[in-house]
Amino acid sequence: xEKLILFANFNMIPGFEADVKKATxxxxxxxxxERGCELFLIHTRNDSPQTIFFYEIYYSQEAFEQHKLFxxxxxxxxxxxxxxxxxxxxxxxxxxxDG
Numbered sequence: 001x002e003k004l005i006l007f008a009n010f011n012m013i014p015g016f017e018a019d020v021k022k023a024t025x026x027x028x029x030x031x032x033x034e035r036g037c038e039l040f041l042i043h044t045r046n047d048s049p050q051t052i053f054f055y056e057i058y059y060s061q062e063a064f065e066q067h068k069l070f071x072x073x074x075x076x077x078x079x080x081x082x083x084x085x086x087x088x089x090x091x092x093x094x095x096x097x098d099g
Contacts, residue, residue: 003058006093010088020052024076036059040057
């Protein structure tokens with residue numbers, strides 16, 4: 001079974017930073033409990049604290065699809081609308097070079 005690896009990021013709209021960070025931390029806590037999630041990391045840039053970065057590894061495509069269906073995930077993405085640029089994160093899917 002092939003793992004699904006992704007990198008995502010978004011820029012928070014000024015004035016919403018505290019609420020978005022709090023919601024992101026809550027999402028992270030729940031996601032890390034998922035059986036299909038191997039790794040879920042969140043960061044901000046040192047020189048751009050309004051940007052949040054995600055690095056995620058799921059054991060399979062199915063695990064990632066399941067992640068998107070959990071109520072806390074759906075609520076999070078709905079919550080982001082109007083609080084981040086473009087209303088949704090930019091997502092890049094990755095392939096490991098070392099297998």
